[in-house]
Amino acid sequence: MKKHEEEELKSRILGDRDMFAYYLKEVLENELIENAAALGIARLIIDKGAEELTDKQWYTFLRHGVGDINYVPHCRRDYERIPWEEMLAAVHIEEDELCSYCRHKEEKGE
Template sequence: MEKAEIQELKLRILKDIEMFQYYLKEVLDNELIEDSAALGIARQILKQGAENLTEKQWYVFLKHGVGEVNYVSQCRRDYEKIPWEEMLGAVYIYEDGLCSYCRHKEEKGE
């Protein structure tokens, strides 16, 4: 991830922290973070929020926890942001990079 992408993701997380925490819990429940430092930061975000993370913590978390591994910045079909509650499907369950609306359209052959 480039610096601008990291900053954009950080702002997106802070803007919708409750839904992000919902997604992060799913990520942790499925043991999808392998990096021990990023795992510790993820647990901290669930307990205390993300507002007080240092820049170094943000970097580690976004680089090794969510950003490059457990995140798709936009739906590959309509280029809209994928909601946090649909992210696990886009990244792991279906591994298609689609939001649920576009997945439904593709399944119907549209």
């Protein structure tokens, strides 16, 4: 993940705190973070938010908690942002990097 992509993701996390916390809970329930430090940071974000994270915590979390592991920046079909509530399906369940609308369209053959 490039530096500008990390900054965009950080901004998205901070700007959509509640929905990101919802997604992060799903990630933890499915044991999708293996790095111990990133796992601790994820729990901290759920409990207290991400606003007070240090630069080192952000770096660790973005590299080993979400980033390329549990996040895609946009739908591969229409390039719109995938909502946090659809991220788990896009990354792990369906593994197709699609939002639900585009997944539905592809299933219909459109």
